Amino acid sequence: MKQPAVTMHNVEYTYDRSSVLRQIDFELPRGSFMGLTGPNGGGKTTLIKLILGLLKPDKGQIHLFGQPIQTFKDWTKIGFVSQKSNAFNKGFPATVYEVVSMGLTGKLGYFKFFNKTHKEKIHTAIKSVGMEAYTNQNIGDLSGGQQQRVFIARALVSDPELLILDEPTVGVDAENVDRFYDLLKKLNQEQGITMLLVTHDTGTMTKHATDIVCLNKTLHFHGEPDDYTSLTATDLSKFYGYPVNLVEHDPDEKEELS
Amino acid sequence: MIADFLHYDFLRHTLYTGLLIGIIAPLLGSFIVVRRLSLLADALSHVTLAGIAFALYIDKRWGIVAISPLYGGMIFSVIGSVLIEKLRSVYRAFQELAIPIILSGGVGLSVIFISLANGFNTDLFNYLFGSVSAVSQTDFLSILGISIFIIIVILLFYKELITLSFDEEHATVSGIHAKWIHLLFIVLTALVIAASIRIVGVLLVSALMTLPVAAAIRVSKGFKQMVIMSIIFGEFAVIIGLVTGYYLGIPPGGTIVLTAIFILIATLIYKRIRTAYKGGSSDESTRSRQYA
Ligand SMILES: Nc1ncnc2c1ncn2[C@@H]1O[C@H](COP(=O)(O)OP(=O)(O)OP(=O)(O)O)[C@@H](O)[C@H]1O
Ligand SMILES: [Mg+2]
Numbered sequence: 037m038k039q040p041a042v043t044m045h046n047v048e049y050t051y052d053r054s055s056v057l058r059q060i061d062f063e064l065p066r067g068s069f070m071g072l073t074g075p076n077g078g079g080k081t082t083l084i085k086l087i088l089g090l091l092k093p094d095k096g097q098i099h100l101f102g103q104p105i106q107t108f109k110d111w112t113k114i115g116f117v118s119q120k121s122n123a124f125n126k127g128f129p130a131t132v133y134e135v136v137s138m139g140l141t142g143k144l145g146y147f148k149f150f151n152k153t154h155k156e157k158i159h160t161a162i163k164s165v166g167m168e169a170y171t172n173q174n175i176g177d178l179s180g181g182q183q184q185r186v187f188i189a190r191a192l193v194s195d196p197e198l199l200i201l202d203e204p205t206v207g208v209d210a211e212n213v214d215r216f217y218d219l220l221k222k223l224n225q226e227q228g229i230t231m232l233l234v235t236h237d238t239g240t241m242t243k244h245a246t247d248i249v250c251l252n253k254t255l256h257f258h259g260e261p262d263d264y265t266s267l268t269a270t271d272l273s274k275f276y277g278y279p280v281n282l283v284e285h286d287p288d289e290k291e292e293l294s
Numbered sequence: 295m296i297a298d299f300l301h302y303d304f305l306r307h308t309l310y311t312g313l314l315i316g317i318i319a320p321l322l323g324s325f326i327v328v329r330r331l332s333l334l335a336d337a338l339s340h341v342t343l344a345g346i347a348f349a350l351y352i353d354k355r356w357g358i359v360a361i362s363p364l365y366g367g368m369i370f371s372v373i374g375s376v377l378i379e380k381l382r383s384v385y386r387a388f389q390e391l392a393i394p395i396i397l398s399g400g401v402g403l404s405v406i407f408i409s410l411a412n413g414f415n416t417d418l419f420n421y422l423f424g425s426v427s428a429v430s431q432t433d434f435l436s437i438l439g440i441s442i443f444i445i446i447v448i449l450l451f452y453k454e455l456i457t458l459s460f461d462e463e464h465a466t467v468s469g470i471h472a473k474w475i476h477l478l479f480i481v482l483t484a485l486v487i488a489a490s491i492r493i494v495g496v497l498l499v500s501a502l503m504t505l506p507v508a509a510a511i512r513v514s515k516g517f518k519q520m521v522i523m524s525i526i527f528g529e530f531a532v533i534i535g536l537v538t539g540y541y542l543g544i545p546p547g548g549t550i551v552l553t554a555i556f557i558l559i560a561t562l563i564y565k566r567i568r569t570a571y572k573g574g575s576s577d578e579s580t581r582s583r584q585y586a
Contacts, residue, residue, distance in 0.1 A: 131515060
């Protein structure tokens with residue numbers, strides 16, 4: 037059995053004074069498609085930054101692919117599309133090709149140049165998100181949804197084993213959201229890429245994800261989509277409204293965590 | 295017209311040096327512009343002036359050339375660049391604060407060394423606005439060495455530099471050592487400024503780094519193309535500026551920068567005509583209402 041892509045054990049994180057994450061025990065099995073949801077400010081982006089090593093937990097342990105995060109070096113195994121991807125400098129003169137090629141920078145390492153194989157890889161990644169017609173366009177001239185697809189291509193080009201997407205479909209129209217999920221599903225099923233997807237669009241998420249996690253300072257739910265959809269309205273309103281009172285674990289979750 | 299430049303030794307060194315800085319200034323300038331750090335070059339050029347004034351002061355006070363003004367400027371400029379990086383990490387939320395702090399520090403030091411050396415002389419005037427006759431063979435050879443070094447380092451770190459300039463968070467996540475690449479970049483900028491000052495002068499060096507890029511960014515697709523075009527524009531500005539400056543007896547800093555501005559205007563007009571010809575206004579910089 038392969039090690040899970042991510043495990044967190046009793047992780048806590050505090051910005052300056054305000055505690056954001058508490059008692060996070062969580063496991064992301066390889067090959068799964070996990071949807072992460074929760075209210076604004078619930079700590080989803082913070083959780084992801086902890087996994088990416090951009091923040092250090094105050095307490096607890098994080099393992100990536102079975103290795104303690106402190107000694108983890110294979111960062112190119114993890115592709116990332118940030119919530120702020122679209123906040124880049126729109127005037128930045130970079131073509132789609134150039135932006136996608138940046139996804140290989142870390143993988144190649146210092147003092148290495150792109151060769152023919154790399155260039156083909158870049159074109160393949162652009163094709164996989166259906167943007168080949170725009171290869172030589174400036175990224176700033178594309179629509180928001182198209183830009184988002186380019187950023188996914190940038191994350192894919194290094195052949196990651198885990199793809200982390202923080203609200204990637206914000207500003208993408210309904211038709212393209214569907215195509216986008218189809219693309220993620222294909223990558224998940226055909227290439228076995230583990231997915232961790234943050235979204236507020238729980239409807240679409242429950243259709244595609246294999247695991248669902250709800251986060252509001254602590255983990256409030258961890259289970260399968262069916263269990264999530266069967267949560268009652270009161271459960272959910274409690275979850276969003278009175279986070280501190282409700283830290284009940286359902287049996288499913290216990291099973292998965294042990 | 296250019297015959298004189300090939301005939302006289304001192305002009306030849308100036309011309310060759312000009313051709314070198316016509317490459318390295320827009321090359322570094324491309325990264326400076328896309329990272330919105332245009333004022334950084336100004337801050338560093340004033341620190342460079344302090345180094346030059348320091349070298350001139352030592353020379354005047356003790357009559358020895360302990361360090362040449364070129365190296366004096368370079369040492370100060372590199373120290374200034376490291377300080378800017380430090381300040382930027384201290385004031386995380388107000389990174390632009392580092393620039394006025396270093397700029398005013400540079401001017402303050404310059405004033406002190408200049409007055410200690412008994413005020414302005416023609417030499418200093420040349421440093422402020424550039425000169426066609428100030429490049430010695432030693433200077434030229436030093437600048438040649440620096441230029442080759444800069445070009446090689448940029449080629450080696452091109453992909454890291456562009457990745458970091460575009461998206462710092464993504465670059466960090468993919469394992470690039472952002473702090474070190476920043477430092478490398480800013481030190482290279484300091485070297486370019488020190489190398490360029492003999493010809494364009496302290497006050498106008500940042501213009502040579504940014505104006506050709508400002509023109510290129512309007513008419514190119516992608517980063518690589520923009521770099522190449524900005525170097526072409528930079529070379530144009532340097533050659534035309536040096537020659538006219540020499541024949542009109544004007545410091546070349548002025549003529550080079552004015553040429554660069556003309557190139558910029560020409561590209562803006564070209565872009566206007568082309569968009570008008572295409573019949574639409576796809577110009578993303580015009581956010582105002584299109585029906586006046
Ligand atoms: N850099 C920061 N400094 C201080 N506090 C922060 C910082 N970033 C986030 N926070 C706080 O941490 C909490 C969690 O933020 P986080 O961005 O992780 O939420 P999120 O679940 O991603 O929300 P959203 O759905 O809005 O993206 C918020 O209360 C926020 O105010
Ligand atoms: Mg978030």
